[in-house]
Amino acid sequence: MNHRFIKTQIIPTLRKISWIPFIQKLFLKHKYKIVEYEKKLIDAIIEDSEKIYLNLKSKPFVGIMHYGDNLIINPINDNKLRYINFLKYNNIDYELNNVSRSDWFKYITKYDVIVWDASSQPARLEETKNKIFITETILGKKCYPSFESVYSYENKVLQHYLYNIYNLPFVPTFVSNDLEESLNFIEHCSFPIVSKISTGSGSRGVTIIRDKREAKRIINRVFSSGRNTYHSYLKQKDYVYFQEYIQNAEFDLRVIVIGNKLFGYYRLKPKKDFRASGANLIEKKELPEEAMRTAIACRNHFNATMIAVDMLYSNKYNKFLIIESSIFFGIETAEQLKINGVPGYYLYENDKFVFNEGKYWVQDLALEIVMTEWDNSKI
Secondary structure (H helix, E strand, O other): OOHHHHHHHHHHHHHHHOOOHHHHHHHHHOHHHHHHHHHHHHHHHHHOOOOOOOOOOOOOOEEEEEOOOOOOOOHHHOHHHHHHHHHHHOOOOEEEEEOOOOOHHHHHHHOOEEEEOOOOOHHHHHHHHHHHHHHHHHOOOEEEOOHHHHOOOOOHHHHHHHHHHOOOOEOOEEEEOOHHHHHHHHHHOOOOEEEEOOOOOOOOOEEEEOOHHHHHHHHHHHOOOOEEOOOOOOEEOOOEEEEEOOOOOOEEEEEEEEOOEEEEEEEEOOOOOOOOOOOOOEEOOOOOHHHHHHHHHHHHHHOOOEEEEEEEEEOOOOEEEEEEEEOOOOOOOOOOOEEOOEEEEEEEEOOEEEEEEOOOOHHHHHHHHHHHHHHHHOO
């Protein structure tokens, strides 16, 4: 089975399957056979990249945390498979452990480094943040991601405050927990505006509001019984998140920063839609220096090992503006940047960006940093 067939036929099929609830239930009945089969399907994809060999003075014992029965519904985007592959070829001992158990804090102390695969589901994410806080700040263990970087993950409201405080360029945004102020805002703003819920990826929870009447209806719902979201157990309650609608933005740009390496690609908007995220219309080519510098500044302020910064270019403001950022995101290939058909990355050194060829899984690059930091802390 060749790489092109896997990429063009199997991956899209698995992606579709992963979002069909009744198929997921079917997978639960045969989970071990399904997971093992799917792992084999992506072995070729994982292997089709350059390996990063560590030079450590000592090797850590690593715990990879998972939830519940560890069913991998969508192996194409499952970070644990990349983590395991990296640890195996570096001959680093590891264990998979169910962090959802009641006694999780008792066995977690045996690990030197704890790697978490943070879910974007609000309930699981809250669990993860709480347990990383305890593991890192109380038990003193090295965690990836760190509590500092995971705290704002999947929290657009908090990110909005941080972009303001750090003076980062971002799409003009109005966030309020006050009913009267929110109603006053729509009396003076220019429509259309974009409404978002605090959590969500792939354009879920993002809608366009075209007039004051629609905005008022949403505000009144939010500040009363709450507004339903795509999470059946979660409502948008007592806050609004309104962004300026940026005219004539034909794409948004994702820039990924890991250490001094940068990757990225353009996400094009489908016809008759204002959202590029989640559409899977990708173009890979040179990245603008301005956008890369903005992404580095964001990474530095958020103190993240790895971060993806989504931006768009505004003719009105004559610059790239941050839409949002994330420390976890969908990764389906080791080619996160290609220039003239050549995969690689930008190396940022001496205040310059230089393109280097190479195919790397960004999870490998992230773990390289984490393991090196742990090793250096032992000196």
